[in-house]
Amino acid sequence: MISFQPTEEELAFIEIARDLARQKIRPLIHEKKEITDKYDRVILQMKELGILQLELPEKWGGLELPLVTQVQILQELAYGDLDFVQSLPGAGDAASLFRILPENERSKELREKFLTEEMNTVAYIDIDRSYHSVKTSLHLGVENLRPILNGKTPPVRLGETCNLLIIGLSDSTGNKQLCYVDDPGEYKIPVDNRLGLNHANVAAFHFEEVEIPPEQVIASGKEAEIILAQARARIQILQAAKEIGLARAALDYATEYTATRKAFGRHIAQFQGVSFQIAEMAIEIQAANHLLLVAAVTGDQNISQALPLALRGLNRAHRALRFATDRAVQLLGGHGYIREFPVEKWMRDAQAQVLLYGREKELLHEYGEWLVNNHKEVARL
Amino acid sequence: MISFKLSERQKQMQEMTRYIAEYEIRPIALAAEQMKRVPDDFLERMNQMGIHLNTASFNREKKKKGRKENEANRLGVIAMEELAWGDAAIALSLPGPGLGGPPIMTSGTPEQKERFLSIFTPDEPKWGAYAVTEPEAGSDVSGIRTIARKVDGGYVLNGQKIFITNGKRASWVVVFATVDPKLGRSGHRAFVVEKGMEGFSTPKIVDKMGLRANETAELVFSDCFVPDENLLGGEELYEKRVSNSSGFQVAMKTFDSTRPIVAAMAIGIARAAYEYTLDIVQKEFPKHGRLYSVAVELLAEAEQDIAASRLLTWEAAWKADLGLENAKEAAMCKALAGQMALKVCSNCLEILGPLGLDGNLVEKWFRDVKVFDIFEGTNEIQHLVIARRQYAPYGLKV
Incomplete structure (x- = not known):
């Protein structure tokens, strides 16, 4: 039966996340991370509540929540500040990979490595799907049956602080490979990121003739291809949720501002040029949210069927996020442009987020190709 | 629990209306437009089958324990999307209470509900209609000028209504009038005016850009x-x-x-245009080059817009079924669906190029769909409704 009603359990999670976002995360926006321990205290509290391990499988120390529950929680958290959420230590996007990995010797080894105390942050990149256009991008050569990494990765979230880098890519023979690099710090190259998500520890990696030991190849060929595709869909769904959370924050901030700001003797919200933009933002965000929910619900039933829906969900979330954060700055006028107000940061964060998780147009094009090459029934989903 | 799975009833409704749309409605769409009317024998057959233009009802009571969940609004939007996919002008011409049904359901006395709604039987096709718009009052419902003067035993109405769907053929019309324009909204009254009442006439059927098979009358x-x-x-x-x-x-x-019903119809039209065009791109377009690239992106955007609009519409209908306040959601789905459906039809024509000029259904849908961004409240009115709800927590009336 068609229903938009969250479960009791989801409502309880939402409430916890909402309180955290509003009372603990949002106030950190104007704090300098380097000179305060407030960040660490909030992160510790989140860890205790299990908020850092929503996606991780139970065996990996996580809550293993359904996607539909996670997207509602993540929206609430990112409402506090997307940048903060993207900076959280732990498995990061790799949690979705761990969720998919089959139980075997290699995944067991990786799990043990991850669960050791010092191994607490993982960066993950699927090179073939990173929409990187630079010719020098990372590639995996195979010499005497030994995989050799060469080249540069694009900027990766959590790259700066990770102890483990997991890479998905095609090797020189066209086979998919999923492997990891232990202690990747020595290959790290800093990213001069002035745009946004400044706390998300973005870094790139440069490899020259780096051999990957066979035990660090988690999966190859068709198996790797399936794992990468399914992990990617999960990541797209979870990232889209965060984006909608930030878009809602921008909408609410702009609504409150325009409800109190006066010009020409009236509240500026009483000019339709202003209030209609708020309405448009609300529509766009709700539309994106519902497409995301469809992807999440489908993903919980069968992740393979959710691949195009996840692509669609993230594309729409990108669009809603960029639109809402841009409009928020516009509606605040000059105040929107100065750093005293959070909306300029959110606009920058939004753009950085889109760059990290796939260009809007590229996702749209990929989805369109899927529609044309597959079937038309999806229009009825 | 959040779910997008149709219930058994919803699935049956979708399958039945989809069948009728595909095999009964679509085949006569172009001919009906040319004739500017829907054939009587078709309407009689639909009436006998119980296929009505029934825009559901608003459940004002919260669901009671043990009682089956009301799904009338969800069934309504599912059915109307399918029927409009067949042809919106024909769907709007189907017998039934139409847009006049909801005010009778929500505000009529038990006797009125019985008297006005029981006429819709399989014996003979009958219609209801809903009349608010006047030459000088469209979006601004509070500005209506049709006067209702109280007299012994009733009221005497004087005024004019325009753009009334099925207004001429309707057995009754719910008509909004004012007992005194100075009283503003509190002076409004709703009457059921029956066909044949003295002083009530329908002098004109208007010619339109689209939806030509459907009767739009002046009262x-x-x-x-x-x-x-x-x-x-x-x-x-x-x-x-x-x-x-x-x-x-x-x-x-x-x-x-x-x-939500109007939004569902717009979605049906957009889906029709999208599926038609996708089929052509799949079968006839080369799978490379600039044209293909443009088509792929426009189709992806269209499909996404259709799905998003449908979900907003379902949400509005779901809330109505549960008896929850849904004015904002109803406005949201109407605002998005009305606008996106035109964009989808326009982009499909863009993909088809000159093909779209030659007796093509997509150009018809393009003409049909524009009004879905206008009637039941223009897009601007929907934005106003949404904005009012957005600012309500701040105690600000916009």
Whole structure:
């Protein structure tokens, strides 16, 4: 039966996340991370509540929540500040990979490595799907049956602080490979990121003739291809949720501002040029949210069927996020442009987020190709 | 639990209406447009099959324990998307209470519900209609000027209504009028004016850009006497709620259940254009090059817009079924669906190029769909409704 009603359990999670976002995360926006321990205290509290391990499988120390529950929680958290959420230590996007990995010797080894105390942050990149256009991008050569990494990765979230880098890519023979690099710090190259998500520890990696030991190849060929595709869909769904959370924050901030700001003797919200933009933002965000929910619900039933829906969900979330954060700055006028107000940061964060998780147009094009090459029934989903 | 799975009833409704749309409605769409009417034998057959233009109802009571969940609004939007996919002009011409149904359901007395809604039987096709718009009052419902003067035993109506769907053929029309324009919204009353009442005429059927097979009438009331028993809800409704401007509220409440229906129809049209064009791109376009690239992106955007609009529409209908306040959601789905459906049809024509000029359904849908961004409240009115709800927590009226 068609229903938009969250479960009791989801409502309880939402409430916890909402309180955290509003009372603990949002106030950190104007704090300098380097000179305060407030960040660490909030992160510790989140860890205790299990908020850092929503996606991780139970065996990996996580809550293993359904996607539909996670997207509602993540929206609430990112409402506090997307940048903060993207900076959280732990498995990061790799949690979705761990969720998919089959139980075997290699995944067991990786799990043990991850669960050791010092191994607490993982960066993950699927090179073939990173929409990187630079010719020098990372590639995996195979010499005497030994995989050799060469080249540069694009900027990766959590790259700066990770102890483990997991890479998905095609090797020189066209086979998919999923492997990891232990202690990747020595290959790290800093990213001069002035745009946004400044706390998300973005870094790139440069490899020259780096051999990957066979035990660090988690999966190859068709198996790797399936794992990468399914992990990617999960990541797209979870990232889209965060984006909608930030878009809602921008909408609410702009609504409150325009409800109190006066010009020409009236509240500026009483000019339709202003209030209609708020309405448009609300529509766009709700539309994106519902497409995301469809992807999440489908993903919980069968992740393979959710691949195009996840692509669609993230594309729409990108669009809603960029639109809402841009409009928020516009509606605040000059105040929107100065750093005293959070909306300029959110606009920058939004753009950085889109760059990290796939260009809007590229996702749209990929989805369109899927529609044309597959079937038309999806229009009825 | 959040779910997008159709219930058994919803699935059956979708399958049945999809079948009728594909095999009964679509094949006569172009001919009906040319004739500017829907063939009588078709309407009689649909009526016998129980395929009605019934825009569901607003459930004002919260679900009681043990009682089966009301799904009338969800069934309504699912059915209307399918029927409009076949052809919106024909769907709008189907017999039934139409947009006049919801105000009778929400505000009529038990006797009125029985009298006006029981006429829709398989024996003979009959229609209901809903008349708010006037030459000088469209979006601004509070500005209506049709006068209802109280006389012994009833009211005398004087005024004019325009753009009334099925207004000429309707057995009755829910008509909004004011007892005194100076009273503003609190002066509004809703009447059920029956065909053949003295002083009630339908002098004109208008020619339109699209939806040409559907009848859009002008109604004139010249000293038209309407008995007290045709005052919707009876005098008690207005005496009780005069401070809440109840006549106006009847009109507004009606929109909460009709806007999702209108949105669903727009979605049906957009889906028709999308599927038609996708089929051509799949079969006839080379799978490379600039044209293919443009088509792929436009189709992806169209499909996404259609799905997003449908979900907003389902949400509005779901809330109505549960008896929850849904004015904002109803406005949201109508605003998005109305606008996106035109964009989808326009982009499909863009993909088809000159093909779209030659007896093509997509160009018809393009003409048909524009009005979905206008009637049941223009896009601008929907934005106003949404904005008002957005600013309500701040105590600000916009």
